[in-house]
Amino acid sequence: MTQRTALVTGGTGGIGTAIIRYLARQGHRVATNYRDQAKAEAVKEAMAKEGIEVLLVPGDVKDPDSCEAMVRIIEGALGPVEILVNNAGITRDTTFHKMTYPQWMEVVNTNLNACFNVTRPVIEGMRHHKWGRIVQISSINGQKGQYGQANYAAAKAGMHGFTISLAQENAKFGITVNTVSPGYVGTDMVMAVPDDVREKIVAQIPVGRLGKPEEIAHAVAFLTGEEAGWITGANLSINGGHYMGW
Numbered sequence: 001m002t003q004r005t006a007l008v009t010g011g012t013g014g015i016g017t018a019i020i021r022y023l024a025r026q027g028h029r030v031a032t033n034y035r036d037q038a039k040a041e042a043v044k045e046a047m048a049k050e051g052i053e054v055l056l057v058p059g060d061v062k063d064p065d066s067c068e069a070m071v072r073i074i075e076g077a078l079g080p081v082e083i084l085v086n087n088a089g090i091t092r093d094t095t096f097h098k099m100t101y102p103q104w105m106e107v108v109n110t111n112l113n114a115c116f117n118v119t120r121p122v123i124e125g126m127r128h129h130k131w132g133r134i135v136q137i138s139s140i141n142g143q144k145g146q147y148g149q150a151n152y153a154a155a156k157a158g159m160h161g162f163t164i165s166l167a168q169e170n171a172k173f174g175i176t177v178n179t180v181s182p183g184y185v186g187t188d189m190v191m192a193v194p195d196d197v198r199e200k201i202v203a204q205i206p207v208g209r210l211g212k213p214e215e216i217a218h219a220v221a222f223l224t225g226e227e228a229g230w231i232t233g234a235n236l237s238i239n240g241g242h243y244m245g246w
Helices: 014-025 037-049 064-078 101-129 150-173 195-203 213-223
Strands: 005-008 029-034 054-058 083-086 132-137 175-182 235-238
Touching: 005 014, 005 064, 014 029, 014 037, 014 083, 014 213, 029 037, 029 064, 037 054, 054 064, 064 101, 083 101, 101 132, 101 150, 101 175, 132 150, 132 213, 150 175, 175 213, 213 235
Parallel strands: 005 029, 005 083, 029 054, 083 132, 132 175, 175 235
Antiparallel strands: none
C-alpha cells in the first residue's frame, strides 16, 4: 500500500479517533486538528501506547485562516495532504421556533462551512498530483431529519451536496469525493443521552444495537484506499438499517 498523508478533522472525538487508528494502521501519516490541547495530548498519549503516531496541529475549522495555517503546518511536517476526512461536528439541539441565530450559525459553520475551509487549501495540491481522497462524515439525520435538529440536519444534508459537486469537478484529476452517513454510534455524545431515550433509539434499529466507531472508520478506510478509485459522488449509509433509502 502506498503511504499517504491524511488529515482527519475532529480527530479527538470517538469516530475521529477510530478513523485515525485505521488510517495509521494502513501505514499512512496522519494529522488532526485540535482546540483543546489537554484533550489532544490525552489522545496522542493513548495512541502512542498503541504504537500509533499522530501529528496534532492547532486549528479551528470554523476559521478559514486557521485552516489555511493548519494545512501548511501539516504539509511542512508530513507532505501534501492526499487524504482528507471532514469529520468535525457539533450539535446545538433545540426546536426551531426556539433556536437562536448563534445556535444555527455555530452548527452550520462547524459542520458545513468547515468543509470549504479545510478542503479549499488542499484541493489544488490534489489536482496537481492527480490523486486525492476526500470523505465527508455526514449523518443519518441529514437524510431523514430529526426533531430539534433543523440546524444539524441542514448542515449534514448540505455536506452531500458539496460532495457530489466536488466529485464531478475533480474526477478527471484522480480525486474521489464521497460521504459517509453514520447512524447512532456509541460515542461519548450518544452515551450521554438518558438511558430511556437511548433505549428508544436502539428499539428503532433493526440490527438491535448502536454502531461502533470502528465500523465507521472501516468504511472511511475503504473509501480512501487505492482500490476505491471508481467510487465517487456516493453516500454510504451505515446505520444498522435504521434508515433505508436508495
